[in-house]
Amino acid sequence: MTKLTDALTQQLLTDPQRPLIKSVDEPNWITKGEFRTDVMRIMSALTNAKIGHLDQVLVCLDNSIAYPELMQAFWTQGVVVHPVSASTPAAQLLTEWQEQNYVAMLIDPNLETEILAAITLNEINLKLISVAGLKLLVDPDQTVLRAVAPAAEISEDDLALILNTSGTTGKPKRVGLTHRLLFNAATYDRESQQMTAADTTLITMPMFHINAQAMSVLSMRLAGGKIVVAPKFSASRFWQQVAENQVTWSSVVPTIITILLLNQTANEQYQKYQKYLKLRFVRSSSFALPEDKFRAFERRYHTQILEGYGMTETASQCTINPFDAPKIGSAGKPYKTEVGFLINGEITKAPNRIGEIAVRGDHVINDYLDSHQDSFRDGWFLTGDLGYFDEDGYLFVKGRIKEMISRGGEKVAPAAVENVLNQLDFIGQVAVIGLPDEIYGEAVTAVVIPKKAQTHDLEAEKQAIFDYAAEKLAKFQQPTQIYFVSEFPLNATGKVVRPKLHEELVQQLAGEAR
Known part of the structure; x- marks a missing residue:
């Protein structure tokens, strides 16, 4: 086992009757014991399908409570998972499948007909297996000669997760995150945001993204807290969901904060459920929130916003505003991350000098799966973002260089x-x-x-x-x-x-x- 899989396994063995995860639309919680049973069943199905150590699986699913169960089962078996958007067209999925030679693809049953039609059309040989009510498409050409599923000791530096960058131009770069990187990142998220077993998070961000994977799910699993999963963000139901599930924090983006401020139903729902709320903070990332919206949200909803800075390549955050000393407009201070700025070919940490933000640490990749060494220099990852430190060491992000x-x-x-x-x-x-x-x-x-x-x-x-x-x-x-x-x-x-x-x-x- 790795530190990641061991921590996830041990967490399920403590107090197995304790509620762990639920769908936002369902009244009943899945307990730790029930979660562990589901994980074991998925692992058994993978073994029977001869899928194991270092096999790579493409996953195309909507948010659901099955997602974290699947991820733990895959990682415990040493399988590498590549989640993509549930809205990915079938033709694009099959192109990705063929280009990367994945051994299997996990899809929602709603995609089955379209995928099977495309497989027949392109004469692709795949085998369908049911896993946790979902469809697992296995490439028999890769598994037919196997007597059993590949098994070996999982290394800390084995890949666990492949994510596409949210780049806005060209073909997305594939980011490979190891067991070590994910465990370190989730640990730092838990520490910096003071998460405990008393916390409950609401996930509204898509689970194929690092925000939901590490910032929300893994950090709360390590903290021993509870997880509520929404299929997607709903402004009109957000405050009801937070109140009814006793949510203490949620990770969002500035777009969500803006929508909550503007949506009339959201404002009405807040007034209705305000007295039932236990929300400690919302964690906002992706880009800086304008000051007027920042202040308006905190004033209207009596909830602290914690802004931070991170990306897929760092397996989560690099900086975060301290609870007791936030600076509006900043992305906070570095946490377990070294941050500098590339100016005229040199890395500097001097204040008030704008340059390309560069980061390094034990949760940061050192190359993409499809190598792009121009994004790295002397152990630093060059983010492509412009920024600077103020005199107090707070990071201010000024936008993308290419923008x-x-x-x-x-x-x-x-x-x-x-x-x-x-x-x-x-x-x-x-x-x-x-x-x-x-x-x-x-x-x-x-x-x-x-x-x-x-x-x-x-x-x-x-x-x-x-x-x-x-x-x-x-x-x-x-x-x-x-x-x-x-x-x-x-x-x-x-x-x-x-x-x-x-x-x-x-x-x-x-x-x-x-």
């Missing part, structure tokens, strides 16, 4: 402009991108979703944005173009897909010019 707008030789960080424009009360959400400009190279362009439940004079609001930007921003930072839209293209974790937004606007403008 920087080049206007007339000046570099504009979209996040800096967005933070200013978010102060305007008629703006629900704003994304700043660069659009082609014949003179300056790129035009600083603000794309705005107006607040719902308000009457809008878009021309007047456009002028208000220009005027406010002229007052608050340097000349080169001020938007020269403004567009209003009803929604942004988002990835599975709630981030704006800026290249897609850029493409949509360019196509729209080209169509109008015809």
Whole structure:
């Protein structure tokens, strides 16, 4: 066993009657003992299917209480798991299957018909096996000559999890996380956020993402706490779910916080369930929350926000705001992670110097599965994010390097402009991108979703944005173009897909010019 699998196993053996996990829509909890029984059944099914040590399995499932059971069973057998979005088309799943030569694929029964039709069409030889009510498709070409499932001592440096990065351009990079990296990351999450067996977390983030896998599930398993699983985030039901399940914390993204502030039903539900709430904090990551929304959420919902910074490549967080000394707008201080900034080819930790954020530690990868050594230097992982330390050692993230707008030789960080424009009360959400400009190279362009439940004079609001930007921003930072839209293209974790937004606007403008 590894430290990870041993900790997960031992945790189930202590007080087996204690509730451990439940679906948000079901009244009954699964106990530790019942969870362990399920894990053993899944392990038996894998053994019978001759799947074992270092085999790689593709998983395409919606959030459910079976997900953590499956992960523990796979890891205890030494199997490597690659979770992907439940909305992944069947054709894409099969392409991934063939490219990476996975030994099996675990899917929701709803995908069975489409997958089987595609298999027949492409003459792919797969065998269907039922596992925990789900469908396990096994490649018999890889297992037929096996007398038994592969078995060996699992190493701390064996792969446990493969995750696609949430990159916004090109083909996602595959991040390989070992047993060691996952255990270290989850341990640091538990410590830094003071999780105990008395805590209950609500999972609304997708389980194919590192946020749910390490930040929520593994950290709470190590803490001995309880887990409530929602199929997805629901603004209208969030406060009811938190109250009825006595949730003490939840990991979210700024998009969720913004939606909760704007959603009328969410506000009504909070008033109804407020007296039953036990929520200690919400943990927000992915990108910086604008100050006005940060303060509005804490004031309206009487709940502390802890902002941090992390990514798939670090198996979770690198920095976190301390409970007793948070700084709004910052990603907090490094926790069990070394953080520096690449400036002119050198790594520095000096304050107030903006550079590419570089991190290293015993929870950080040293390469991608498909090697990209240009992302690493002297043991440091180069994140592609811009940031700096203030005098007190708090990290401030200023945006992605590749998202920087080049206007007339000046570099504009979209996040800096967005933070200013978010102060305007008629703006629900704003994304700043660069659009082609014949003179300056790129035009600083603000794309705005107006607040719902308000009457809008878009021309007047456009002028208000220009005027406010002229007052608050340097000349080169001020938007020269403004567009209003009803929604942004988002990835599975709630981030704006800026290249897609850029493409949509360019196509729209080209169509109008015809």
